[in-house]
Amino acid sequence: xxxxxxxxxxxxxxxxxxxxxxxxxxxxxxxxxxxxxxxxxxxxxxxxxxxxxxxxxxxxxxxxxxxxxxxxxxxxxxxxxxxxxxxxxxxxxxxxxxxxxxxxxxxxxxxxxxxxxxxxxxxxxxxxxxxxxxxxxxxxxxxxxxxxxxxxxxxxxxxxxxxxxxxxxxxxxxxxxxxxxxxxxxxxxxxxxxxxxxxxxxxxxxxxxxxxxxxxxxxxxxxxxxxxxxxxxxxxxxxxxxxxxxxxxxxxxxxxxxxxxxxxxxxxxxxxxxxxxxxxxxxxxxxxxxxxxxxxxxxxxxxxxxxxxxxxxxxxxxxxxxxxxxxxxxxxxxxxxxx
Amino acid sequence: xxxxxxxxxxxxxxxxxxxxxxxxxxxxxxxxxxxxxxxxxxxxxxxxxxxxxxxxxxxxxxxxxxxxxxxxxxxxxxxxxxxxxxxxxxxxxxxxxxxxxxxxxxxxxxxxxxxxxxxxxxxxxxxxxxxxxxxxxxxxxxxxxxxxxxxxxxxxxxxxxxxxxxxxxxxxxxxxxxxxxxxxxxxxxxxxxxxxxxxxxxxxxxxxxxxxxxxxxxxxxxxxxxxxxxxxxxxxxxxxxxxxxxxxxxxxxxxxxxxxxxxxxxxxxxxxxxxxxxxxxxxxxxxxxxxxxxxxxxxxxxxxxxxxxxxxxxxxxxxxxxxxxxxxxxxxxxxxxxxxxxxxxxxxxxxxxxxxxxxxxx
Numbered sequence: 001x002x003x004x005x006x007x008x009x010x011x012x013x014x015x016x017x018x019x020x021x022x023x024x025x026x027x028x029x030x031x032x033x034x035x036x037x038x039x040x041x042x043x044x045x046x047x048x049x050x051x052x053x054x055x056x057x058x059x060x061x062x063x064x065x066x067x068x069x070x071x072x073x074x075x076x077x078x079x080x081x082x083x084x085x086x087x088x089x090x091x092x093x094x095x096x097x098x099x100x101x102x103x104x105x106x107x108x109x110x111x112x113x114x115x116x117x118x119x120x121x122x123x124x125x126x127x128x129x130x131x132x133x134x135x136x137x138x139x140x141x142x143x144x145x146x147x148x149x150x151x152x153x154x155x156x157x158x159x160x161x162x163x164x165x166x167x168x169x170x171x172x173x174x175x176x177x178x179x180x181x182x183x184x185x186x187x188x189x190x191x192x193x194x195x196x197x198x199x200x201x202x203x204x205x206x207x208x209x210x211x212x213x214x215x216x217x218x219x220x221x222x223x224x225x226x227x228x229x230x231x232x233x234x235x236x237x238x239x240x241x242x243x244x245x246x247x248x249x250x251x252x253x254x255x256x257x258x259x260x261x262x263x264x265x266x267x268x269x270x271x272x273x274x275x276x277x278x279x280x281x282x283x284x285x286x287x288x289x290x291x292x293x294x295x296x297x298x299x300x301x302x303x304x305x306x307x308x309x310x311x312x313x314x315x316x317x318x319x320x321x322x323x324x325x326x327x328x329x330x331x332x333x334x335x336x337x338x339x
Numbered sequence: 340x341x342x343x344x345x346x347x348x349x350x351x352x353x354x355x356x357x358x359x360x361x362x363x364x365x366x367x368x369x370x371x372x373x374x375x376x377x378x379x380x381x382x383x384x385x386x387x388x389x390x391x392x393x394x395x396x397x398x399x400x401x402x403x404x405x406x407x408x409x410x411x412x413x414x415x416x417x418x419x420x421x422x423x424x425x426x427x428x429x430x431x432x433x434x435x436x437x438x439x440x441x442x443x444x445x446x447x448x449x450x451x452x453x454x455x456x457x458x459x460x461x462x463x464x465x466x467x468x469x470x471x472x473x474x475x476x477x478x479x480x481x482x483x484x485x486x487x488x489x490x491x492x493x494x495x496x497x498x499x500x501x502x503x504x505x506x507x508x509x510x511x512x513x514x515x516x517x518x519x520x521x522x523x524x525x526x527x528x529x530x531x532x533x534x535x536x537x538x539x540x541x542x543x544x545x546x547x548x549x550x551x552x553x554x555x556x557x558x559x560x561x562x563x564x565x566x567x568x569x570x571x572x573x574x575x576x577x578x579x580x581x582x583x584x585x586x587x588x589x590x591x592x593x594x595x596x597x598x599x600x601x602x603x604x605x606x607x608x609x610x611x612x613x614x615x616x617x618x619x620x621x622x623x624x625x626x627x628x629x630x631x632x633x634x635x636x637x638x639x640x641x642x643x644x645x646x647x648x649x650x651x652x653x654x655x656x657x658x659x660x661x662x663x664x665x666x667x668x669x670x671x672x673x674x675x676x677x678x679x680x681x682x683x684x685x686x687x688x689x690x691x692x693x694x695x696x697x698x699x700x701x
Contacts, residue, residue, distance in 0.1 A: 014445075015445060015448040015449050016448060017444045017445065017447070017448045018444070018448075019435075019444070025677075025678055026678060029678065189456075189457045189458075189461075191457065249349075255341075255343075258343055259342070259343065262342075262343060264457075265377070265688065267384075314701075316701055319384075319385055319386060319563075320347055320348070320349040320352050320385070320563060321349050321352040321353050321356065321386075321390060321563075323385055323386025323387070323389065323390065324386060324701045325383065325384060325385075325386050325698050325701065326697075326698070326699060326701055328697065331677045331678055334688075335430075335431025335432060335434075335455070335688060336430075336431060336457050337377065337688060337689075
């Protein structure tokens, strides 16, 4: 069935709701219908600029995660890794970041120091310099401890091939999905589930260099953040005129994360990650790319999860006993089950 | 036991699908209702309908607590959210259910106080930290959820709170089954009985209705081989003309259920006639707080509620009783989609229309 593309779902007397920030279809409608006058840069992870002879990538992102400290990281590490990854997936070498803080009155200085040190460590690992910053403080209650914005600049040291995806191209992920979103949810809701679930937050520029070294003809790389692997696969697939067929049994998931998803009534495919990429490569390059990923610290657990076939822009999940279902772009954040 | 992988093995799914195909009498039709919305979602997610022979039809029932809650309840919740010094706490599913003119999500974004929580105990914590705020928890759910809500009242009592209340809309499944079976033109051969509700009420709780109406019954878990095993057992019951209550989910469900949970609920709640959206009033199918717990009853709060305006084109009611399929509703997939739901069935994570839309044919 077709949705009515001309229907406007955001009348002027409507208001912003939480679902508009979730990275799913509600957010995309907001961007299409309200932010359209500002969309000069396209909808890739980073914009590509040509200034004189320099070919640059620029990206910006804001971080509002709660709680600010969680197993495996904190808002600071997230802010650095998120923008580094947005530049790296475009094929650029991340070089410089700016950072803007909005701090809530009453935030402890110790907590702020922890966040800043964490950012410095992440920046050092990623090999980027933080070169400019800003700080604002708002009254107690006007922010939730800290909000951080980072902007980043990367340089193209090699020109990505940017060939279109073709039938037969293969999809890989660099490891198990769902760790970050579940770690955050368990921490935020203080749910006493075991399993030592930890965010996968990590700078992936080093891994991406290894991939590009063995396969300069990579078709597409994108990080699977809000909306999970399902969102990024839908973003990659729409507009290709192909279908992306995913073998659901091949998707790596850590058993405690799978169990937590079942208890909460969620699907790991839609859970946020902060250290996972979907990589689309020509089928001849699969072994080389898989080998390069598995040999890297942030590629352990890498796996082939599917491939592209002729179709009409949909992502299809193939399950046990060859059952098939559409894996659609999520609407908004998943909500835990009632019963 | 690996609770997930052991019940999702491809070879078991194939074996069970084949067994069902071999067992059905070719000239018979088998119509089974999966009562629980989570079963509807699981059947869609694992593509199970397509594994069944053509003469086995699964229809979806009213097992979506949000879907069967009358629109007036949603309007009441919205009115409470807008009330001064009041905070409404709710499970997430209620947020986007259409009321007569708004939703809880919109009311929250326009100045009302609405919070989504995983557990009602969070609402109790908020109430104890904010003594000047009347905290209302939306008690929507079947027998799985009611003990949790009852537990939150125990917690509020232990804190000595006077500002925590529950707007109770809890409903009972066995009474709903009775209402579904009662019409003489019943075409159902059997029920796939709920998993988690049964864990609380026990398999014995279904005996009366199953024996009275001679329909097959099998409690099944949520994994693909659970559901297929359940269907196989229902087919056998129909073939042998020996309808009874069977329990495929024996690893979790006992005949007597969870006595402690049942006791807690019985202490605080009493049965009451309850309106189910699309079905009407079913006697004794709801729960109300006992007079002793009146101070925790949010229905005692005076608030002005707008007149109920139902969307007359919405056919959720017929979908909830399995009379029609989502595709039979003219709004389905066109004017009514998840980003613009007309009825609760398209919003809830256990809604039949939401399940059919999400797992529509490839």
